[in-house]
Amino acid sequence: MSQGNTFHKPKAILDASDVTVQFGGFKAIDNFSFSIERQEIHFLIGPNGAGKTTFLDVVCGKTASKTGKILFGNEDLTKKKEFQIVRSGVGRKFQAPSIFTNLSVADNLELAMEQDKRLFPLLKAKLTSKEQSAIKEMLELINLKSAGEQEAGTLSHGQKQWLEIGMVMIQQPRLVLLDEPIAGMTEEEEEKTGELLLKLKKKCAILVVEHNMDFVRSFSEKVTVMHQGQRLCDGTMEEIQENEQVMDVYLGRQRRETHA
Numbered sequence: 074m075s076q077g078n079t080f081h082k083p084k085a086i087l088d089a090s091d092v093t094v095q096f097g098g099f100k101a102i103d104n105f106s107f108s109i110e111r112q113e114i115h116f117l118i119g120p121n122g123a124g125k126t127t128f129l130d131v132v133c134g135k136t137a138s139k140t141g142k143i144l145f146g147n148e149d150l151t152k153k154k155e156f157q158i159v160r161s162g163v164g165r166k167f168q169a170p171s172i173f174t175n176l177s178v179a180d181n182l183e184l185a186m187e188q189d190k191r192l193f194p195l196l197k198a199k200l201t202s203k204e205q206s207a208i209k210e211m212l213e214l215i216n217l218k219s220a221g222e223q224e225a226g227t228l229s230h231g232q233k234q235w236l237e238i239g240m241v242m243i244q245q246p247r248l249v250l251l252d253e254p255i256a257g258m259t260e261e262e263e264e265k266t267g268e269l270l271l272k273l274k275k276k277c278a279i280l281v282v283e284h285n286m287d288f289v290r291s292f293s294e295k296v297t298v299m300h301q302g303q304r305l306c307d308g309t310m311e312e313i314q315e316n317e318q319v320m321d322v323y324l325g326r327q328r329r330e331t332h333a
């Protein structure tokens with residue numbers, strides 16, 4: 074299906090073109106173009122230092138780009154500040170934990186729902202029934218239905234990651250950025266996370282930076298390979314693992330024999 078460089082551009086929810094990010098004299102991202110559609114899971118893979126996390130940073134406004142545009146609907150995200158980008162509908166789950174370990178799982182979701190976190194203690198008793206059912210639905214979505222009242226600090230590593238995803242999702246983003254979502258998880262948690270991503274896909278677009286190729290392969294979703302800040306190629310995992318350059322810079326030649 075893929076001809077290599079564009080995926081149904083007309084329906085793209087995010088369309089980044091010619092993005093360059095420079096740190097001193099070093100180009101971490103070099104004229105990179107990328108697009109993602111609504112209700113699509115799109116994996117961004119590539120060797121260490123390829124620029125994947127930097128690209129997520131530039132989409133969410135954490136890092137400034139030197140050139141290029143990142144269109145999200147009609148808005149150019151390169152012109153916006155981090156909080157404006159969140160308000161526009163881009164959610165990001167960082168690798169570093171951001172949950173409040175001494176609060177319950179449900180309270181963490183509630184806190185994430187509030188725009189102004191300083192008001193949390195005042196608002197706590199005043200949840201509308203709509204808000205209450207949003208929290209209930211989210212607990213169910215992230216496999217934590219029976220853990221709502223549990224202290225978040227007592228959750229397993231995988232459950233904490235799902236809670237973090239829930240905290241991003243409860244803000245109803247149109248695009249979610251995930252950096253290595255299954256890092257440190259057990260096999261069972263990995264599998265459940267895969268199922269969770271497929272459920273999230275019905276609600277928004279998901280851009281996932283991932284190193285675990287077996288996990289990426291378990292989806293039949295689009296993959297973009299980055300190398301030295303540039304796009305090397307894109308396609309399905311089946312397609313890109315046959316690409317000579319991808320084998321050379323990332324997957325290695327063994328892959329072809331193992332998965333042919």
Ligand SMILES: Nc1ncnc2c1ncn2[C@@H]1O[C@H](COP(=O)(O)OP(=O)(O)OP(=O)(O)O)[C@@H](O)[C@H]1O
Pocket residue numbers: 096101119120121122123124125126127128
């Ligand atoms: N703030 C910074 N200042 C200087 N160089 C940086 C900065 N952030 C990233 N880099 C460099 O930019 C390059 C791209 O880094 P990035 O973290 O985006 O790569 P990555 O593809 O996410 O790698 P990994 O898979 O190892 O996480 C690397 O060479 C990195 O050292």
